[in-house]
Amino acid sequence: MVFCAKCGFEITEELVAFCNKCGTPTSQNSGKKNSSENYMSKNSSIITSERSNWWYLVPILFGIIGGFISYLILRTKSPILAKKCLIVGTIVFAINFLLGYTILPILF
Numbered sequence: 001m002v003f004c005a006k007c008g009f010e011i012t013e014e015l016v017a018f019c020n021k022c023g024t025p026t027s028q029n030s031g032k033k034n035s036s037e038n039y040m041s042k043n044s045s046i047i048t049s050e051r052s053n054w055w056y057l058v059p060i061l062f063g064i065i066g067g068f069i070s071y072l073i074l075r076t077k078s079p080i081l082a083k084k085c086l087i088v089g090t091i092v093f094a095i096n097f098l099l100g101y102t103i104l105p106i107l108f
Helices: 036-043 052-076 077-106
Strands: none
Touching: 052 077
16 A cells, blocks of 8 residues: 555555655655555654643642642643643642631631
């Protein structure tokens, strides 16, 4: 099986100079053949799965525990969002701590 290096379209004809889908010149004439594994390994960094910003609700609602849970779930696929959720959870915890132990006892 031969695949286009740009779009991944399967090229069924053996001596084709251009991809039938996107028009990219193929490397078949130079002796190099792209396999599906080769295509995926070259372009795997291009394909990213973007996570929803709704994940920020977990640490906002549950504080540092929610931030830690979000971090554990998101750390492999979206490490930046995972760290940000952990930071948000820590900040929410600190605000609740300050309100609960410093300001509220003064008021009551």
